[in-house]
Amino acid sequence: MPTFAIHCIDKPLQQELRARTREAHLAYVEAHADQVIVAGPLLDEHGTPIGSMLLMEFPDYRAAVAFAADDPYARAGLFASVAVTAWRQVLPRKDRQVAG
Numbered sequence: 445m446p447t448f449a450i451h452c453i454d455k456p457l458q459q460e461l462r463a464r465t466r467e468a469h470l471a472y473v474e475a476h477a478d479q480v481i482v483a484g485p486l487l488d489e490h491g492t493p494i495g496s497m498l499l500m501e502f503p504d505y506r507a508a509v510a511f512a513a514d515d516p517y518a519r520a521g522l523f524a525s526v527a528v529t530a531w532r533q534v535l536p537r538k539d540r541q542v543a544g
Contacts, residue, residue, distance in 0.1 A: 446505075449498070451496075452522075469517045481499040483498040495523070505530065
């Protein structure tokens with residue numbers, strides 16, 4: 445299944461909105477855990493969340509965009525921008541075997 449990167453940047457000064465909608469956001473992503481490769485917040489230099497980044501598998505681009513649009517953070521108006529792009533793993537190489 446194709447992999448997509450969902451890169452979201454919060455609107456400025458929205459830490460309260462992020463905190464208020466965090467549990468709903470986490471529940472939404474966890475409901476799709478079988479599609480998640482990696483997910484977590486983007487942080488500023490002080491460790492404060494300023495956005496979200498998810499690598500997830502979807503059947504196609506439209507499904508990835510629909511998922512991003514239905515995220516409780518997006519529905520609450522948290523994000524200043526959302527980019528959904530196809531992604532392909534190059535490193536580490538999947539065919540590389542670990543010696544042991």
